[in-house]
Amino acid sequence: MRTLNVALGERSYPILIGAGLRQEAGLILPLLKTPRVVIISNETVAPLYLGGLAGVLRAAGVEVGEIVLPDGESYKDWPTLNRIFDELMAARCERSTTLIALGGGVIGDMVGFAAATFQRGVPFIQVPTTLLAQVDSSVGGKTAINHPLGKNMIGAFHQPRLVLADIETLSTLPARELAAGLAEVIKYGLIRDAAFFDWLEANMGRLVARDGEALAYAIERSCANKAEIVAADETEQGVRAILNLGHTFGHAIEAGMGYGEWLHGEAVAAGAMMAAELSRMRGWLDAADVARIEAIHRAAGLPVRGPELPVDRYLQLMAHDKKVEAGRLRLVLLEGIGSAVIDGDSPRESIEAAIRERLDG
Amino acid sequence: MRTLNVALGERSYPILIGAGLRQEAGLILPLLKTPRVVIISNETVAPLYLGGLAGVLRAAGVEVGEIVLPDGESYKDWPTLNRIFDELMAARCERSTTLIALGGGVIGDMVGFAAATFQRGVPFIQVPTTLLAQVDSSVGGKTAINHPLGKNMIGAFHQPRLVLADIETLSTLPARELAAGLAEVIKYGLIRDAAFFDWLEANMGRLVARDGEALAYAIERSCANKAEIVAADETEQGVRAILNLGHTFGHAIEAGMGYGEWLHGEAVAAGAMMAAELSRMRGWLDAADVARIEAIHRAAGLPVRGPELPVDRYLQLMAHDKKVEAGRLRLVLLEGIGSAVIDGDSPRESIEAAIRERLDG
Numbered sequence A, B: 001m002r003t004l005n006v007a008l009g010e011r012s013y014p015i016l017i018g019a020g021l022r023q024e025a026g027l028i029l030p031l032l033k034t035p036r037v038v039i040i041s042n043e044t045v046a047p048l049y050l051g052g053l054a055g056v057l058r059a060a061g062v063e064v065g066e067i068v069l070p071d072g073e074s075y076k077d078w079p080t081l082n083r084i085f086d087e088l089m090a091a092r093c094e095r096s097t098t099l100i101a102l103g104g105g106v107i108g109d110m111v112g113f114a115a116a117t118f119q120r121g122v123p124f125i126q127v128p129t130t131l132l133a134q135v136d137s138s139v140g141g142k143t144a145i146n147h148p149l150g151k152n153m154i155g156a157f158h159q160p161r162l163v164l165a166d167i168e169t170l171s172t173l174p175a176r177e178l179a180a181g182l183a184e185v186i187k188y189g190l191i192r193d194a195a196f197f198d199w200l201e202a203n204m205g206r207l208v209a210r211d212g213e214a215l216a217y218a219i220e221r222s223c224a225n226k227a228e229i230v231a232a233d234e235t236e237q238g239v240r241a242i243l244n245l246g247h248t249f250g251h252a253i254e255a256g257m258g259y260g261e262w263l264h265g266e267a268v269a270a271g272a273m274m275a276a277e278l279s280r281m282r283g284w285l286d287a288a289d290v291a292r293i294e295a296i297h298r299a300a301g302l303p304v305r306g307p308e309l310p311v312d313r314y315l316q317l318m319a320h321d322k323k324v325e326a327g328r329l330r331l332v333l334l335e336g337i338g339s340a341v342i343d344g345d346s347p348r349e350s351i352e353a354a355i356r357e358r359l360d361g
Helices: A025-031 A046-059 A078-090 A105-117 A131-137 A167-172 A175-192 A194-208 A212-232 A239-244 A247-257 A264-281 A287-299 A311-318 A348-357 B025-031 B046-059 B078-090 B105-117 B131-137 B167-172 B175-192 B194-208 B212-232 B239-244 B247-257 B264-281 B287-299 B311-318 B348-357
Strands: A002-006 A013-018 A036-042 A063-069 A098-103 A124-128 A142-147 A150-157 A162-166 A331-336 A339-343 B002-006 B013-018 B036-042 B063-069 B098-103 B124-128 B142-147 B150-157 B162-166 B331-336 B339-343
Touching: A002 A212, A013 A212, A025 A046, A025 A162, A036 A046, A036 A078, A036 A105, A046 A063, A046 A098, A046 A167, A063 A078, A078 A105, A078 A142, A078 B078, A078 B142, A078 B150, A098 A105, A105 A124, A105 A131, A105 A142, A105 A150, A105 B150, A124 A131, A131 A167, A131 A175, A131 A212, A142 B078, A150 A247, A150 B078, A150 B105, A162 A167, A167 A212, A175 A194, A175 A212, A175 A239, A175 A264, A175 A287, A175 A331, A175 A339, A194 A212, A194 A287, A212 A239, A239 A247, A239 A331, A239 A339, A247 A264, A247 A311, A247 A331, A264 A287, A264 A331, A264 A348, A311 A348, B002 B212, B013 B212, B025 B046, B025 B162, B036 B046, B036 B078, B036 B105, B046 B063, B046 B098, B046 B167, B063 B078, B078 B105, B078 B142, B098 B105, B105 B124, B105 B131, B105 B142, B105 B150, B124 B131, B131 B167, B131 B175, B131 B212, B150 B247, B162 B167, B167 B212, B175 B194, B175 B212, B175 B239, B175 B264, B175 B287, B175 B331, B175 B339, B194 B212, B194 B287, B212 B239, B239 B247, B239 B331, B239 B339, B247 B264, B247 B311, B247 B331, B264 B287, B264 B331, B264 B348, B311 B348
Parallel strands: A013 A162, A036 A063, A036 A098, A098 A124, A124 A162, B013 B162, B036 B063, B036 B098, B098 B124, B124 B162
Antiparallel strands: A002 A013, A142 A150, A331 A339, B002 B013, B142 B150, B331 B339
16 A cells, blocks of 8 residues: 655645555544544446445444435536535534545545535545546545536635545546546646656556556656645645646636536646647747657547637637636646646737647547 | 734734725725625615725726625525626636625625635625624634525635724614624623623613714624634634524524524524523523523513424424534533533433523413
């Protein structure tokens, strides 16, 4: 088992990475304020893993509630969140009840937001079952639901007490979702860890083949990178923004196609390619860098072009992104592989050209 | 102008108390990250004070949006909150846009929760226009909406940047709402400030007659008491709970009668009398203390008995209160006038007897 600490003062918490962790009640028990939890999962993950987790906790004397939500980004909305509140209220859950998020990023974000706001805050634990959630959304305390006009627009910062990344759960992950998770793994290499990028170039085949050792290493290295950034900037006032490489373009893709059509990681991959093109136009990357970035995304099975929406539509949707400040679009670009920069000076024409360069068709 | 500081480290903020403060743009301008605000008010308060506040800010070059919500506790719900989000999204508000809550406790709680969660947190300023909001809900950062099964069940802790308590706005307050605010003022005397309780006994007539000097003093003293408690316990882990004197009984009254039938302060007054009776049964207060507590509530124009719901219904509704821990009802009682105690040991029979002692009819 690999252990990482996210250092956030009194909100610090450990991330544990290993095989079979979801069955080890002993990792969870010491953190419970009272022996009562509610596990919240979705219709896809629950049949696979809910019974096992609930079983070991019940065997240890914990009262376990279960809430199973529909699966998918389109359910990361108020009505679904409200189902959680309704069930917690009906079951008379208290401030000391711990919520456990068992699923991917949607479950993690939504359960995290429920935990942030139910009775103004209850403890929660993340058991992420997708690669994306293990390397990204389970680290950093960002929680949210979507608004019809924008993704993750309603949310809070709320740190979990513990993250259990059980790599066994990746065995049941569809290939497309594994690839979507790899988009965020690649991102850490791109924004701040050139050595990790090199390792990824050498080992992408093992990751795609779900080699356990390779996955555990990639998850640990990704989480370590993210944890360092989050520790330096918990509420995204500054450096944390570099985590959004590809995300402003990517959010436009997700929103423009309708949430759920493109997976988040797929949209981020295409968005990272647009950011790479813009970085090349700014003179920071050369064509060989862009080719390496494209090659690793292809090796991971990820798209390297965005859908053919009108360029104006991209810009309109990007203007709704949270990273906008004083009406100005701020983008994460690359000064080199392994070095991100936050840029507010790219002319509109260059942004349009970068998008156009990476449109499908 | 009286100034108080709520000491919460980097989340510290000032409370300014005086006549005409809502018209002084100079108090607000230095706090804005960008010259853009959205003032959120209700249909009762907006015609009286929204134009003036918006006008002075616009004259100072600030872009001012306005959202006017229906008035009343029954609108402190998700659909109304969502109207705020819809309008902020449609107007493309950013993380740097400041929300200004102009109204009573419902507006303050709801705008505060919108500010806590819109884009995971935007700045907000409180301009409370009721006595209750000036002495209570604008201090301490508690924000929330109601759930059909419980009051304030969904919310967050989110501190304002500034509170402007303009006592001129109290001139238009209905007498019943002034009295409801006085219930919380009396509470501060009861729980920790015996000298203030004595002052209130001597000056309740001036407060009911809306004497400006007396009101400003009572607001300052109330806020000072609350600010000290909140500074010691920002997220209600311990001592802050004493602020809930009368509130667990009171929430049962509000929920049992349907939110909005009884004003919050009225329910708290009747609830404080029930807590006083229970404190007497526990041997902590004598009959003379209870008589003084009843007399000051009467002088303020407040109810001293609860509505005649079945006692079982009271207990059932009280069990839904957030102050429940491990299934055990924890109540704020009085060891004397000016000294609160948190009690988890009162037998159910005594609680029932205290309620019965203070039922109407």
